[in-house]
Amino acid sequence: MQSIHQNPTFQLLLSVTEELVVEKGCHQTTLQDIIKRSGVSKGAIYHYVKSKDELLGFVLRKRLDQIGRDFYQSVDQGNQSLEGALKAISGALGHIHDPKDITNLIFIYLLSKKEDPAIAEMLETLYERSIQNSQEWIEVGQRAGEIPATLDAKKTAALFSILTFGVRVQTVVSPNIKAFTGEDVFQVMYDTLSKG
Numbered sequence: 001m002q003s004i005h006q007n008p009t010f011q012l013l014l015s016v017t018e019e020l021v022v023e024k025g026c027h028q029t030t031l032q033d034i035i036k037r038s039g040v041s042k043g044a045i046y047h048y049v050k051s052k053d054e055l056l057g058f059v060l061r062k063r064l065d066q067i068g069r070d071f072y073q074s075v076d077q078g079n080q081s082l083e084g085a086l087k088a089i090s091g092a093l094g095h096i097h098d099p100k101d102i103t104n105l106i107f108i109y110l111l112s113k114k115e116d117p118a119i120a121e122m123l124e125t126l127y128e129r130s131i132q133n134s135q136e137w138i139e140v141g142q143r144a145g146e147i148p149a150t151l152d153a154k155k156t157a158a159l160f161s162i163l164t165f166g167v168r169v170q171t172v173v174s175p176n177i178k179a180f181t182g183e184d185v186f187q188v189m190y191d192t193l194s195k196g
Contacts, residue, residue, distance in 0.1 A: 010048050012038055014062055017055050021102050026056060026109035053113065056106045057122040063103045064126065068133050075140060082146040086190055089137065096167050097182055099175035107165070108172045130161045138193065147193045160189060 016038040020029040031052045035042055049055045071089050095101040113119045134157035141147035167180055 007048075009040060009044065013040060013045065013048060013055060014059055017052075017059055018102055021056070021059075021105060022100075026105055050118070053110065053116070053119055054122065056110060057119075057126065060103060060106050060110070060126055061129070064129060064133065068137075071137055082141055082194055083190065085137070085141060085146070086186060086193070089189075096164060096185065097171050097178065099172050101171075104168050104172050107168055111169075127161060127165070130164075131157045133157075134160050141193065148195070151193065156192060159192070163188065 013034065016034055017029070020033050020037060024033070029052065031042070031045065034040075034052065034055070035045065038045075045055075049058065067089060071085060074085055074087075095103065098104065110119055110123055114123060131154070135153045138147055138151065138153040138156055142149050142151070142153065163185060167185060170177065170180070
């Protein structure tokens with residue numbers, strides 16, 4: 001049976017939501033806009049999600065999942081060196097310093113609505129998934145002998161998630177301050193993982 005996340009209609013909803021957020025921003029994009037642009041009825045949308053905010057959360061999840069696919073594709077292509085695998089991840093994070101990047105816009109929008117229990121749960125799930133993905137990537141590197149086995153994969157994964165989410169906040173709050181670049185993120189990750 002096909003997951004709703006693989007369903008073409010659901011993927012259309014995600015794509016249309018991304019387009020509208022880029023054009024109008026998170027606050028100005030409405031469910032009615034999504035219905036009009038996608039051609040999907042309100043009832044059909046509610047088959048997949050409960051709200052626009054949940055749809056935005058799925059867009060973030062899709063982006064996070066893409067970073068994981070990029071990593072594993074790089075490893076599957078024989079790029080098992082620490083530097084090569086990190087370049088695959090940091091390439092996917094290349095947009096982290098763009099205040100208009102959809103991932104940054106949606107993350108900050110949802111963060112501003114954290115008092116809503118459903119959004120708080122969504123953010124917590126995304127954060128935990130980010131840590132879990134990073135931990136899995138570190139463990140792949142440890143099994144390949146590229147990352148010291150003595151490194152605590154879970155704590156290091158949490159550190160990297162804090163770092164990347166922090167850079168996202170800084171990018172949106174103070175977009176003119178580029179004190180910590182994408183290359184800096186890569187270097188911190190590389191130094192931490194290579195020295196264990």
